[in-house]
Amino acid sequence: MSIVEDVLNKVVELIEPSEDERKKLNETASLLLSLCERRFSAIHGYVSTSIEGSAAKDTWLRSKPEIDIFIHFQPIVSREVLEKIVVELGSEVIRDAGGNSRLRYAEHPYVEGFINNITVNIVGCYEVSDGNWISAVDRTPHHTRYVNSRLTPSLRRDVRLLKSFLTQTEIYGAEIRVGGFSGYLAELLILHFGGFLELLKSASRWKPPVVIDPERRVTKREALLIFAKSPLIVIDPVDKNRNVASAVTLTKLSEFILASKFFLERPSVDFFLGNAMLESMPINSLAENRNLFAIIFKIDEYIAPDVLWGELRRSAEGIKKKLSVAGFTVYNYGINESRGEVILIFELDKLCLPSVYLHRGPPVWMDDAAKFVKKHLLSSDTIAGPWIDGDRLYVLKKRKDISVDVLLRNWLAKGEVSISRQLYKLFSSSKIVVGWREVIRLLGTGEHSSFLARFLASRPLYMMGKTEF
């Protein structure tokens, strides 16, 4: 047996659910199915209840048991009513099954519950035929049918391997926070390439944009035209107008390409499973002498995660841009959220701007030239000049504020930095921590410490703790 197969077999043993675990999941699913049918059957427009997702396809990971229950309605039911009913009765079902429920939001609200350590989602959808989608989740039952009619035991094994690989390389999840691969996308890729290794062999040679069309329903040209901004385009077999990989960012796709290359070169269980290195990372020595600053605030009301992460990303990009224009170089930044506390950490080339800056004036032949001279000649913040170089005037000016936190507070106060409107108040009243010592003191232990360690290392888990590569 090859080294690769050896590694994969080891991994499969650890990620494949046991008979007991399968039994427990299936029993819970059956229970929920009957509870739902009982609760919803009297509702006008109700059609049926189905199991979807990894439980229905037998592609769930031992570490992530999850049941998606779909309540199907006729299109005559309005969205408002559908949502209201699913939330109300769904919560009762979870309670009936002995679990705790909470409300969540994706495109529309759904109920999340925890029963016997299994995550349960109760979602409402419309029973429609191909192409007549009303809500975003109406395709899901069609996806389940498509995948189940094609999966073999060996391909199921490979879907689990891929999900495990994507999880460990932090590429798993279509939510905005991740920008990675959904479970359905993972299944389609395994089906299309015929296996885990076959997919990785192909991916290791990908150059974005990548187009995959399992049912050969569009030309590559068309796909690139319709999904122009997507680095990865996987045409949905049940809807040729949809890109299954629309959430995948160029960064995540690139991380997948690189991970594929390295796994094939040096196969190892490190690409699939936990990393003890994290705990022992010498966070102090990692941070030493680096120009770090962090923005910290608490979120005081519920914001749907996809909305929050979209706004956080946009805001971080806005801050990065403003810092660059002001004369800083932003090497890297990271965002973390934990129990409603958000931190943005930036690494810069310096934490203070030079106290003197060169100010370029107009050419001497412009009418403004005299005005420029008069303005700067006697101004107390002029260090030197005006002088002329070429046909232009220059002065050296003293900077009043030089420290990154003071500058950032000023910009926020004046609305000079592009921050999402919804988060502006939180940013404006945030705590700003400057310097690696302060950052470590405040964030080196507790909630954000492992994120901070990861940020300071800024490398994939599978590269950590290597002495050769």
Add this chain to the structure above:
Amino acid sequence: MSIVEDVLNKVVELIEPSEDERKKLNETASLLLSLCERRFSAIHGYVSTSIEGSAAKDTWLRSKPEIDIFIHFQPIVSREVLEKIVVELGSEVIRDAGGNSRLRYAEHPYVEGFINNITVNIVGCYEVSDGNWISAVDRTPHHTRYVNSRLTPSLRRDVRLLKSFLTQTEIYGAEIRVGGFSGYLAELLILHFGGFLELLKSASRWKPPVVIDPERRVTKREALLIFAKSPLIVIDPVDKNRNVASAVTLTKLSEFILASKFFLERPSVDFFLGNAMLESMPINSLAENRNLFAIIFKIDEYIAPDVLWGELRRSAEGIKKKLSVAGFTVYNYGINESRGEVILIFELDKLCLPSVYLHRGPPVWMDDAAKFVKKHLLSSDTIAGPWIDGDRLYVLKKRKDISVDVLLRNWLAKGEVSISRQLYKLFSSSKIVVGWREVIRLLGTGEHSSFLARFLASRPLYMMGKTEF
């Protein structure tokens, strides 16, 4: 009388030579003329001796009495012989007249002497008709005739005003060190515009490139085509293929434009005469906290000033460019030479580069990607990464050398900075002084102190010590 006329009259009183001074100059000129005729008359090919320059045109400044003696030869005399004879016999003439002589070089060697505090230049030229120029100075007698046939007493007064104005604003002199206006150019401008104020009124509205053609011998289009790189084009009345202002740099022309604007707005003798402020400039407080470094070396052999200054400028630009590429911002630099000692002073945004830098790698889909990761992952100077942003790899690297002097020495040693070949050795073995305290300690007194003060202020003398403008 207007304020302007009042100022000009005051200046004229101070710069116009007295009767006694005129008499002394004329007597010295006559003496030299007869001594030259005696010495040179026996030489084969000798034609005559003439007085040229400001003495011949009566446009010299009281502070700068100067006599140019031109020895005219027939074209049958070779340049080597002409040069040799002029140097030999010219030196004897100076000695005969009771002065000290030294050899100087422009396009060809000439003899400079000092007699009764008057600077005397003895120069050899060919007696040729218009257009048949052999050496660069053959046009000079033609220039003198052209100017003298047109100057009036009032225009002579204005030539003196202009020369004085150009001197005080540091725009006078066609040598490379200055890159400014020659005496002949000053005279032509006064003739063309009809007076000092008329010239300034025009200049205050100039936008380079500026074309002036006193005898209207070429079109503006032609002039701009032939002298494409000249910001100021003044067609020589005695040779339409020559730009009298070819030495004038864009910077100097712009300084003239700006000075014209400001003089017309607030006429003052400060635009013509000395400045006491210089001595009292608080050099320490001017330099405080500024990021200065200086390169200092002694020139160990004679280099003609135009050659030296050309090379110094090119070298300074080479250093500026290299510093910029390396990550420094060069705000300004200055060059000074005094008694064979050269200093180049630079003002930067910082004296050290950040100890960490962002290194951008290849896109992940390139074959080099794996090589890049392997190279940096285990390297001891990798601070963080590799990580991926977009489709590219990045790492944070530690910089070994960060101080500007260490970096500069390394670049010089490796030939990585564009320095003139002739000066490479001098630069390589130069003293490099870093930091404003060290610069002040070494250069704040002595030879270079007033240059340093001017560099730190970096503004025209006429702007100094103003409390309003």
